[in-house]
Each structure stands twice: as C-alpha cells, then as structure tokens.
Amino acid sequence: MTVSPQLDERFRAAAAAEGLLDVAYDIADSPVGPLLVAVSERGLCRISYDTEPERELESLARSFGARVLRSPRPVDEAKRELDEYFAGERTAFDLAVDIERLSPFNRSVLEELARVPYGSLTTYGTLAGRAGRPRAARAVGTIMNRNPIPIVLPCHRVVGSTGSLVGYAGGLDRKKTLLRLEGSLRTAE
Amino acid sequence: MAAVSQFPRPRSLDTMMEAVRIPPFETLYLEHRNEVFRFLVRRVGRDRAEDAFQETFLRALRGYPGLRHGEHLRAWLYTIAVRVAADEHRRKPAPTVVREEGVRDARPEYAELEHLAGDLPAKERAAVVLRYGYDLSYADIGMALGSSEEAARQAASSGVRRLRRRRIEIA
Numbered sequence: 001m002t003v004s005p006q007l008d009e010r011f012r013a014a015a016a017a018e019g020l021l022d023v024a025y026d027i028a029d030s031p032v033g034p035l036l037v038a039v040s041e042r043g044l045c046r047i048s049y050d051t052e053p054e055r056e057l058e059s060l061a062r063s064f065g066a067r068v069l070r071s072p073r074p075v076d077e078a079k080r081e082l083d084e085y086f087a088g089e090r091t092a093f094d095l096a097v098d099i100e101r102l103s104p105f106n107r108s109v110l111e112e113l114a115r116v117p118y119g120s121l122t123t124y125g126t127l128a129g130r131a132g133r134p135r136a137a138r139a140v141g142t143i144m145n146r147n148p149i150p151i152v153l154p155c156h157r158v159v160g161s162t163g164s165l166v167g168y169a170g171g172l173d174r175k176k177t178l179l180r181l182e183g184s185l186r187t188a189e
Numbered sequence: 190m191a192a193v194s195q196f197p198r199p200r201s202l203d204t205m206m207e208a209v210r211i212p213p214f215e216t217l218y219l220e221h222r223n224e225v226f227r228f229l230v231r232r233v234g235r236d237r238a239e240d241a242f243q244e245t246f247l248r249a250l251r252g253y254p255g256l257r258h259g260e261h262l263r264a265w266l267y268t269i270a271v272r273v274a275a276d277e278h279r280r281k282p283a284p285t286v287v288r289e290e291g292v293r294d295a296r297p298e299y300a301e302l303e304h305l306a307g308d309l310p311a312k313e314r315a316a317v318v319l320r321y322g323y324d325l326s327y328a329d330i331g332m333a334l335g336s337s338e339e340a341a342r343q344a345a346s347s348g349v350r351r352l353r354r355r356r357i358e359i360a
Contacts, residue, residue: 001230002223003242011243020250021214057213067253068213 012071022065024074027051031086031181032174035151037075040064043096044078047149049170063101082151088181091118093152102148105131109143116157119182123161145169151178209259214250217262222246224356225270232274241277245270271305306348313348320345 016024023045025038036056038046045064048056053070060068077095084090097114099107112130116122124137124144131140144155150170156178160166168175179185225245230238248269256265302321306314320327320341327342336344 001227003226007226007239007242008222010239011246014243014247015250018247020247053215057215061211061213065254066211066213067250069215069218069250 012069013073015069016071016074020067021069021071021074022067023060024069024071025053025057025060026070026072026075026079028075028079028082030082032151032170032177035082037078037082038068039074039078040098042098042100044149044152045098047151049150049174064098078152085151086181091182095152097149097152099148099153105133105136105139106143108132109140110147110149110153113144113147113153113155113158116154118154119184121157121159121163121179121184124158124166125161127158141166154178157182157184211253211256211259212262214253217249217266218246221263221266225266228267228270229274232270233277237277237281241270241273244276245273248273267305268302305352309348309351313344313351316341316344317348317352 015021019041023038023040025036025046028035028037033049034051036046036048036051036053037044038048038060046056046060050056057068081090081093081095085093099110102110109127109131112127116127124140125134128134128136128140133139140158144158145167147153147155147169150156156168156175158166165172165175165179176185222242226238226242229241229245232238233241245266249266252269256262302318306317309317327345328338
C-alpha cells in the first residue's frame with residue numbers, strides 16, 4: 001500500500017499553505033530543457049538546469065534551511081513568468097529574488113546584471129565597472145558562472161570584450177538559445 | 190543503522206564523529222512516506238490514515254528546524270506517527286474527553302515508547318520504556334523491576350530485538 005498521488009499532493013500543498021517550508025520547488029519545462037525552480041519566503045532563490053534533484057536539494061538546504069519540499073503552488077508565479085518569457089511575451093521579470101545570503105560584491109554584481117536589458121549584450125568588464133570594481137572582470141566571470149538564478153538574472157547577456165560568447169554554466173548551447181530568443185544572436189550562429 | 194551496543198562507546202569517539210547532516214525534507218519524505226502510511230493504516234484504519242499521514246508529516250516539518258543532527262530520523266518520524274495515531278484514538282472513540290496537553294507533552298518519549306513497545310512481554314516492555322524513554326541506568330531498571338542489572342539489560346535488549354523484527358527502530 002502506497003501514498004496516493006492525491007494524498008501526496010494534498011500534503012505538499014498543506015505544507016506550503018501553513019508556511020512550513022524554507023524552500024518550495026518544482027520542475028518546469030522550457031526550450032532549454034527542464035528547469036528546477038525554487039522559491040524561499042523572500043522570493044525566487046534558484047533556477048537550475050540540473051534537475052537531478054539530490055545535489056541541488058542538498059545545496060538549497062545548506063543555503064536556506066532543511067525544509068526543502070517539492071510543492072508547486074508557491075512556484076506558480078515564477079513558472080508563469082518563465083513561460084511568458086520563453087513564449088516571447090515577456091521582456092522583463094517582475095519576480096522578487098532572494099540573493100540576500102551572497103557577499104555584498106556578489107550581490108551588487110547580480111543587481112547590476114538584473115539591469116541589463118532584454119535583447120542587449122554587455123561584457124564582464126563593463127559589469128565589473130558598474131558594480132564599482134572596474135578591474136574585477138575575472139571575479140565577475142566567476143560570479144556569472146555561479147549565478148544562482150540564471151535566465152531571470154540574465155548572465156547569458158554577458159559576453160567577452162571581443163564579442164565572443166565565452167561560456168555559460170548551463171552550456172553554450174543554452175546561452176545561444178536564450179540570445180536567439182531575445183534576438184541578440186542571428187539564427188545561424 | 191546504529192546498533193544498541195552492549196559496550197557503550199567512549200564519549201570522545203562520539204564527539205570525533207561528525208554529526209550526520211539533516212537531509213532536505215524532500216529526501217526524508219520520499220524515503221519514508223509509504224512505510225509511515227502503511228504503519229498509520231494499521232494503527233488507525235484506512236479511513237483515518239490519510240488525515241493522520243498529513244498530520245504526521247506536518248508535525249515533522251514543524252519540528253524539523255529543532256533537530257540537531259540527522260541521526261535516527263526514521264525513528265523520530267515513527268514517534269510522531271505514534272503520537273498522531275494516539276491522538277486520533279483519543280479523538281474518535283471518546284470526543285468528550287478533555288485532552289491534557291501538558292501531561293501528554295511532559296514525557297513524550299515515554300508515551301511514544303509505551304505505544305511502540307505495547308505488545309512486548311511485560312518485563313521487556315518495562316525495561317525498554319525505562320531505558321529508552323526515561324533514560325534510566327540498567328542498575329536502576331533492575332531495581333525497578335526487582336531483578337539484577339544484567340537481567341534488566343537482557344530484557345531491554347531482547348525487547349529491542351523483538352521491536353526490530355517488527356521493523357521499529359528505537360535506538
């Protein structure tokens with residue numbers, strides 16, 4: 001005898017409704033593959049291309065607290081905005097993000113990153129300058145590589161000073177797909 | 190799985206061992222939801238098992254931040270399930286009985302263990318409850334049972350073995 005899907009769903013919804021979760025997450029489909037989308041009480045706290053949850057859940061538990069549970073309702077809003085983005089209907093996200101636990105420099109880089117508009121590109125050096133440390137391009141590269149909330153914090157819009165795409169934590173193909181979607185990369189590239 | 194050792198480990202060894210990390214709740218839930226559900230079906234019946242199941246895991250979530258390490262989590266879940274089942278029994282057959290919250294919460298381990306150990310032979314049951322519920326020494330348990338320290342130790346350990354055969358972990 002096993003737990004029915006209805007009972008499972010009911011418990012997961014109740015856990016969120018009673019405010020008992022540090023992190024609620026769900027898996028969303030997208031043109032760049034399934035995404036693990038997680039929210040804390042402060043807002044969107046993680047988007048991961050790695051949907052093999054074990055590692056990701058451990059990391060969420062360490063960062064935000066061990067009450068990490070798959071529960072779709074709290075993630076609905078984020079999933080809806082992502083759907084709209086991928087459908088080309090949304091060029092900016094209205095979601096609150098939770099990057100509170102990051103270092104001040106890390107945070108200010110991600111805050112600057114969030115201001116890079118849809119359909120445009122910037123460089124690691126430019127972003128470093130805007131965050132107040134013009135010579136910290138490499139550090140900015142590392143921060144992009146560890147961006148906890150890719151897509152919404154658009155590290156795919158950051159390229160090398162020569163215009164080369166450089167890299168992407170989710171793989172270069174995904175970076176290209178996102179840039180094509182935004183019209184910043186010709187379809188052939 | 191930790192065994193009930195006949196020879197207690199020196200404390201220094203315990204402190205040298207890194208505390209077992211508390212897993213994400215999802216992991217714990219996926220691992221144990223079905224067995225906890227089956228357990229509750231046996232305890233409260235099919236009709237009430239679903240409510241009891243949800244209550245068990247909601248209580249577990251409420252208590253989760255208070256855990257200091259990730260050891261014996263399965264046993265911990267079962268003690269919650271046992272308490273939920275006991276509450277169900279109290280609620281259903283005699284709804285007029287006023288629940289004595291303070292009394293119930295004062296000695297939770299005792300109440301839980303008493304339930305788990307309920308079907309054991311009397312002496313084993315007393316030994317298990319006194320050892321693991323009240324944390325008494327075997328010498329004290331021997332006195333309480335009117336037998337020797339060694340007899341108390343044997344009663345507790347065969348009680349634990351019997352519980353284990355029923356897949357109930359208490360230590």
